[in-house]
Amino acid sequence: MSLVIEHLDCRLGGRAVLHGLAGLRARPGELTALIGPNGAGKSTLLRAIAGIVRGEGSFALNAEPLAPLSLTRRAERLYYLPQETPSRAVLSVFEAVLLARRTRISEAPAAALARVGETLRALELEPLAERELGQLSGGQRQRVAIAQAVIREPRLLLLDEPTSALDLHHQLQVLDWLTRLAAERGVIVVVAIHDLSLAARFARHIWVLKEGRVAASGAPGEVLTGARLREVYAIEAHVEWPADEPPRVTPLAPTRRLGD
């Protein structure tokens, strides 16, 4: 029971973006971090799994091949949270989260409303329930987007940089909440993320992409090494694994400067 990518290719506009990704596995109950430099193919990989862009090959969720499934059928099993959060829709926070629920699950309206209320409360979004999306800050919209994701009760959550607009408090809070969500509900959570310290702290497994290929995959302690960060990110970095504190990845300097 997991997300397994045995082979995945993806071309966008005639250009190969993902080249034969293989050997990737994300397990239920765990948070898997997807890392890599800009343009490595992280968003494309998540979108290909979700069926938003066309990915070819062999990849399966809980032993069910995903490639033959339409976008709509895949959305019944998984949810892809885009990096961009909408702001122009004249919808309240409550309506936006209700919308995410009603486009996925048929149930009595009262049950759907109660579920939305519970989710907003769990994510501490109740005070914003009546505010319109356009009146929210980027970070608040990102938390609403996370509420939209979890209320659909997917078996697989694909989150594209869900903490990029959040302050430090909410970054820790949201990742901690997602980790517990995965553990308590047995959800497979894959998070594309740039903050390597957060990835090391919360993920049980890390996928590393570089130029559309898998550069590494494994436990944070195996994957996040100075040599690998030099190879993938072209940086010198200091990686610490203190016994009583969360791991720290401190970027020190780029291995080459602009113009060199």
Added chain:
Amino acid sequence: MNSPLAVSSDPPTPDSVARYLARRRRHCWLIAGVALLALGALLVDVATGPGPYALRDVLHALIDPAGASRVLRVVVWEIRLPVALMAVLVGVSLALAGAEMQTILDNPLADPFTLGISSAASFGAALAIVLGLGVVPVAGTLLVTGNAFVLALCAALTIWAVNRLRGISVQTMVLLGIAIMFFFNALLGLTQFVASAEELQQLVFWSLGSLERASWDKLGLGVLALGVTLPVFLHAGWRLTALRLGDLQAKALGIDVGRLRLRVMLCASLLAATAVAFAGTIGFVGLVGPHIARLLVGEDQRVFLPMAALCGALIMSLASILSKLLIPGILFPIGILTALIGLPFFVSLILRSRREGWG
């Protein structure tokens, strides 16, 4: 944050649910209020016109036709009521078409005629008025209407066909609509160039919009168009609301955005084609009606669509009343009045609104 499993077996009703329900009730009251206004405007529209008939007599003739005099019965049921109902029908059709065009094209400036439909319809009317040519086998007064309807639908079908063959983006769809508009405007100009002075006058009057050509048959056809398209809009309500979150988000929610956009575009075009064929080019209602609705109730299609339809009906009825009162004895072109009525209303709402985004 609370635990993801912090849901008790019998949780208290969250405060946000109570506030959401209060907001929904407020929206329903607003819809009922605008519906009452629209009904009142419809009745005043029926009661307005040449002839010394009091509102009470007109209402009596409406409720009990057998008890009214024959002349009053004919005036109310054969002349005024079809025109007043046509105003409502055109208002509803244009506002619904505008609301859905703005939704699917993700463009606040979109209206029912954005994709070149009014230009195509005008050329169809010009073919009938100037050259006496019919693109459909009808004759008499229906020739102009039939031509306008078929040409308007042709414009929409062209975009649909190109999209089916090539899979175009929203931006390309709008640009294609602009190309179609220029194409039909050029053909219209050519027809006007060869038209006589009398034909030209007829054509100009048609293009300014008029409800005078209303009849019960045409009303029936208009209701049929609404009957075909409304279920599509209502069935796709949640998905259309999701489209306002952007294509990527809508796809993430499992929505086949391309197919939904094409289907709704065809339905909105059918409504716009029907309205323009029966009443000529009546601008602004399809733009301003949805905007007023959006400012009042937001973009949840369950309340947005009925509110947009009612706003469109109200604007058209008010315009119809004014068209009869402005110069006694002369029916002022209604297309001019819809703009004159709608514009200040629209501007005041925008200035009073503190919303971001489209508002």
